[in-house]
Amino acid sequence: MDTGSAVPPASPASRNSIALDPADPDAAAKAIGLLAASEGYLVDIIVAPGDTQYATVPDLDPIGELAEALQQASDRWKTLRIITSVEGAMWFFQSCAPTVVPNLEEFSLELLPTTPPFFFSSTYAMPILFHPTSNSIAVHLALRTHWVKFPSLFSSAITSLSLDLRPEEHKLTQLLDLLELCPNLRHLTMKAGCNSSRVFEDPAPPDRIVSLPRLITIVLDNLRHFSRLNCLNFSSSLQELVAYDFIWSLSNFTTLAATLPHCPLLLTVTLRGRDEKNTSALPVGLEPVPLPHAIKFDAEGTLKSEAFIERFHLPFVQDLRLTGLSSRAVSLLLENAPLVESVELVLFSPKISGTASEAPLIHSSLTSLTAHVMDTVRGIGEWELPALQYLSLSTNRTRAPPSIGSVLYAFLSANRSPLRVLHFYAMEVSGQGFISCLGMLRQLEEMRLIECRVTKEVLVQMSKSNTLPVLRRLYLVLRDTRSICLNDIIQLLRSRKKSGKPPLSGVVHFVDSRGVARKDIDVLTKSFGLDVTTGGLA
Numbered sequence: 001m002d003t004g005s006a007v008p009p010a011s012p013a014s015r016n017s018i019a020l021d022p023a024d025p026d027a028a029a030k031a032i033g034l035l036a037a038s039e040g041y042l043v044d045i046i047v048a049p050g051d052t053q054y055a056t057v058p059d060l061d062p063i064g065e066l067a068e069a070l071q072q073a074s075d076r077w078k079t080l081r082i083i084t085s086v087e088g089a090m091w092f093f094q095s096c097a098p099t100v101v102p103n104l105e106e107f108s109l110e111l112l113p114t115t116p117p118f119f120f121s122s123t124y125a126m127p128i129l130f131h132p133t134s135n136s137i138a139v140h141l142a143l144r145t146h147w148v149k150f151p152s153l154f155s156s157a158i159t160s161l162s163l164d165l166r167p168e169e170h171k172l173t174q175l176l177d178l179l180e181l182c183p184n185l186r187h188l189t190m191k192a193g194c195n196s197s198r199v200f201e202d203p204a205p206p207d208r209i210v211s212l213p214r215l216i217t218i219v220l221d222n223l224r225h226f227s228r229l230n231c232l233n234f235s236s237s238l239q240e241l242v243a244y245d246f247i248w249s250l251s252n253f254t255t256l257a258a259t260l261p262h263c264p265l266l267l268t269v270t271l272r273g274r275d276e277k278n279t280s281a282l283p284v285g286l287e288p289v290p291l292p293h294a295i296k297f298d299a300e301g302t303l304k305s306e307a308f309i310e311r312f313h314l315p316f317v318q319d320l321r322l323t324g325l326s327s328r329a330v331s332l333l334l335e336n337a338p339l340v341e342s343v344e345l346v347l348f349s350p351k352i353s354g355t356a357s358e359a360p361l362i363h364s365s366l367t368s369l370t371a372h373v374m375d376t377v378r379g380i381g382e383w384e385l386p387a388l389q390y391l392s393l394s395t396n397r398t399r400a401p402p403s404i405g406s407v408l409y410a411f412l413s414a415n416r417s418p419l420r421v422l423h424f425y426a427m428e429v430s431g432q433g434f435i436s437c438l439g440m441l442r443q444l445e446e447m448r449l450i451e452c453r454v455t456k457e458v459l460v461q462m463s464k465s466n467t468l469p470v471l472r473r474l475y476l477v478l479r480d481t482r483s484i485c486l487n488d489i490i491q492l493l494r495s496r497k498k499s500g501k502p503p504l505s506g507v508v509h510f511v512d513s514r515g516v517a518r519k520d521i522d523v524l525t526k527s528f529g530l531d532v533t534t535g536g537l538a
Helices: 026-035 062-070 086-095 150-155 173-182 252-260 327-335 405-415 432-438 456-461 485-499 518-526
Strands: 019-020 043-047 077-085 099-101 106-112 125-127 130-132 138-140 147-149 158-165 187-192 217-221 240-247 268-274 296-300 319-326 342-348 368-373 391-395 420-426 447-450 475-478 506-510 530-534
Touching: 019 026, 026 062, 043 062, 062 086, 077 086, 086 106, 086 125, 125 173, 125 405, 130 150, 147 173, 150 158, 158 173, 252 268, 319 327, 327 342, 405 432, 432 456, 456 485, 485 518, 485 530, 518 530
Parallel strands: 019 043, 043 077, 077 106, 099 130, 106 138, 125 147, 138 158, 158 187, 187 217, 217 240, 240 268, 268 296, 296 319, 319 342, 342 368, 368 391, 391 420, 420 447, 447 475, 475 506, 506 530
Antiparallel strands: none
16 A cells, blocks of 8 residues: 555545444445545544444444454545444454554543453553544543553544543553643543543652643643642743532642743643532631633632632633632632733622622722622622623522612712623613613623513613614524513614714614514514514513
8 A cells, every 4th residue: 555645635525424334244345335435535433332322242344344444544534433342443453553543643441340340450551553644633532441551652642631530440550641641732622421430649759740831731630639740841841721510629739830920931731620428617717729821711619618719829821710709719819810801700699688608799900790699689889890891600500580670780989981782691680779870881892681670660760862772793592572662672773873972783672573563574574774673582
């Protein structure tokens, strides 16, 4: 086979993908026919059984013949995905070894459990003798009882590696053996399934550290504990660390505190953890954890674990996302992030006022705030955000939305914020408090009232000549026409046009279309440029 011959880089989609069942006795002949029909283009190859949940111990002859047939066109492999049993995988790779894969960009291997299990080994590394000529290959491995071993040339070409780790079979020593041969790795994802992997809790040989000098991104998904993460050295290159579904424990926090401040290129940190069951009281006096170069910080916790999160100091963070924390913890983090411009919150708010978990949000330069409030909007009137231009507030209380008028009025009166965009979801905006706010929004350009209770009186106030003088975009999602009908909106638009205000664009959506007249829809769409939709949720 001439692996140096030119191969067309693209083809019609129907000729790009080849799917084959390794248990099919005719799989090899089908592969030859499909490869011939693809007219020499690069191909995406999937080798997978019909049932991808379990596999019986296979007849190895068909999969061996299939491997030999595919090997004849290995210069055209663009992606190769194999889903089979351990035994099937071993026979496949043995039958086509060695194989030159000059155009391979992605390789995926998923090992299925066999019924009954054939044999077990958590230390044996299955050889995969692929030899690339490219220097960038993405690899996904969902292994079970065996690890794999690539030739050094292939390992050196791996720039992205995704590992699905199992709870018991995968040990830290074998993981380090695999990673040690990937010096050019840039993206590493390690994910556990329903049962968390404990790979980073395993003991490792003393002082063994694997260097990953080019690693940019590391993702830990459902690895509850990672106290041995210090076995990997990526401090000189890491730009993003993401950890999902881990435990906010002292050992994990200590690992993060010892690792993250020493990554000079670290720009993005995502820490979405959970509380450990039966956690004892958290230690007091935890040392601050500076992230001196990070510009994005995303953390999730609860009142129990927020003591860990609030210890992070974020001197250059511009984008901040916090979920499940109290206003007290959020306020402290805002103090620790003097340059933050955009904040997204899912805010825990106690039903009883005056608790220790409450504190006003204060920041002198914050321009954008999106907040989902779990229980109450109480306290918003005490926020001090004088530079705020974008405000979005939402709750889940669509049946009994909280009244926002009085607290918004208090906020606007105290801050004189130059609000340009205002979004409300599931809020009560029909009272006099909200009507009074409209006259204060002199710079508002966009308003969205989604699933809010709006009355005709609100539209009448919006139509006055001195109200919302620069508003250009309006989005309304209304349950029905009992409080507002399309004719009320038509009167609003006519009044604004008469007073010389900018024309409004946007959408008016009625979930219940009863009472929505066709003629009114035509007037709004043709004369005023507003879209009107009905039915279901917008």
